[in-house]
Amino acid sequence: MSETQTQSFSIDALRAGDRAEFARLVDAYSAPIYRLGLKMLGNPQDAEDVLQNTFLNALTHFADFEGRSSISTWLYRIASNEALMLLRRKKNTVNLDDFQPEDAEETPLPEVFVDWSTMPEDELLSGESKKALDTAVKKLPEALRMVFLLRDIEGISIRDTAEILNLTETNVKTRLLRARMFLREHLSTYYSERLTREEKKDG
Amino acid sequence: MADHLHNNCQDLLGSLSEYIDGELPADLCHEIEKHLEGCENCRVVLNTTKRTIDLVQVPMEEEAVPEDVRERLFKRLQLDSYLHPKG
Structure with a gap:
C-alpha cells in the first residue's frame, strides 16, 4: 500500500x-x-x-x-x-480473451506442483525472473488484470475495487482468485523449467 | 496431474485467495489447515501463490513517473507554476 x-x-x-x-x-x-x-x-x-x-x-x-x-x-x-x-x-484485431467467460463457474485447476517458493530471494528477483513475471501479468485477460492490479499491486480493498469497477464483491473475489492462479501457474512453469535447467548444469 | 485433486482440494482452491488475505472465519481456516497438513500439492499451491503475490508487490524501478512525463502532465493541466519543487 x-x-x-x-x-x-x-x-x-x-x-x-x-x-x-x-x-x-x-x-x-x-x-x-x-x-x-x-x-x-x-x-x-x-x-x-x-x-x-x-x-x-x-x-x-x-x-x-x-x-x-x-x-x-x-x-x-x-x-x-x-x-x-x-x-x-x-484493438484492431479480435482478441481471444474476449471470448473467455469472465465469471464462469469454475476456476482452472492448478497443474504444476513444483515448490519454488523457497528459492533464494535474489534468484526470485533476478532480471530474468522479473521479466517472466511481467510477461505473465501481460498475458492476464484484461478483466482479470484490472482487478489484480488494483487489489494486489495498488493494495486497494475488495470493497473499493468493486466500487471502482462497478462489480459485485463476489465478482472481484472470483477474478482475483483466477488472476492469482493464472500467475502462479505461469511462474511455476517458468521456475520449474529453470530448476530443471540448473539441475542439469550441476549434474 | 490435476486428476489427483479431490473435493477437499477444490474447496480449498475456491477459498485460497480469501485464506491468504486473512478474510476467512476461524473455523474455515482451521478446516483448511487440517487439510493442508495431509495434502502436499495443496501446500505447494498455497506457498507458491503466496510467493507470487509477494513478488508482484516488489515495486519495479521503471514504474515511477519519469520527470518529462510529469512536466508534460503539469503543462497540459496548466499547472506549470507548481512544477517545482516536487510534492
Missing part, C-alpha cells in the same frame, strides 16, 4: 478551483495511475495518455463528485475507465 492513500485532500478547495491543491492531488496520484496505465496498455505512450486524460477528466468533473466514495476511489474509477476505453479503441 502506498502512502498516497493516507493523504487527505480538500474537496471544497478542489471544487473551487484551488490550483495548489490540485497540483498536490496530481503529484499524489500520478505514480499509481501511470503504473496502472503501463500495466494495462503495456507501453509508456499509452500510459501517459491515461494519466493526462484521467486528470483532465477529473478537473472538469470535480463539481459532480458527491463525496459518496473517497477521492481515491473516484480517481481510480476515472483512470480504469480511461485505460479500458483506450484498450478497446486500440
Whole structure:
C-alpha cells in the first residue's frame, strides 16, 4: 500500500478551483495511475495518455463528485475507465480473451506442483525472473488484470475495487482468485523449467 | 496431474485467495489447515501463490513517473507554476 492513500485532500478547495491543491492531488496520484496505465496498455505512450486524460477528466468533473466514495476511489474509477476505453479503441484485431467467460463457474485447476517458493530471494528477483513475471501479468485477460492490479499491486480493498469497477464483491473475489492462479501457474512453469535447467548444469 | 485433486482440494482452491488475505472465519481456516497438513500439492499451491503475490508487490524501478512525463502532465493541466519543487 502506498502512502498516497493516507493523504487527505480538500474537496471544497478542489471544487473551487484551488490550483495548489490540485497540483498536490496530481503529484499524489500520478505514480499509481501511470503504473496502472503501463500495466494495462503495456507501453509508456499509452500510459501517459491515461494519466493526462484521467486528470483532465477529473478537473472538469470535480463539481459532480458527491463525496459518496473517497477521492481515491473516484480517481481510480476515472483512470480504469480511461485505460479500458483506450484498450478497446486500440484493438484492431479480435482478441481471444474476449471470448473467455469472465465469471464462469469454475476456476482452472492448478497443474504444476513444483515448490519454488523457497528459492533464494535474489534468484526470485533476478532480471530474468522479473521479466517472466511481467510477461505473465501481460498475458492476464484484461478483466482479470484490472482487478489484480488494483487489489494486489495498488493494495486497494475488495470493497473499493468493486466500487471502482462497478462489480459485485463476489465478482472481484472470483477474478482475483483466477488472476492469482493464472500467475502462479505461469511462474511455476517458468521456475520449474529453470530448476530443471540448473539441475542439469550441476549434474 | 490435476486428476489427483479431490473435493477437499477444490474447496480449498475456491477459498485460497480469501485464506491468504486473512478474510476467512476461524473455523474455515482451521478446516483448511487440517487439510493442508495431509495434502502436499495443496501446500505447494498455497506457498507458491503466496510467493507470487509477494513478488508482484516488489515495486519495479521503471514504474515511477519519469520527470518529462510529469512536466508534460503539469503543462497540459496548466499547472506549470507548481512544477517545482516536487510534492
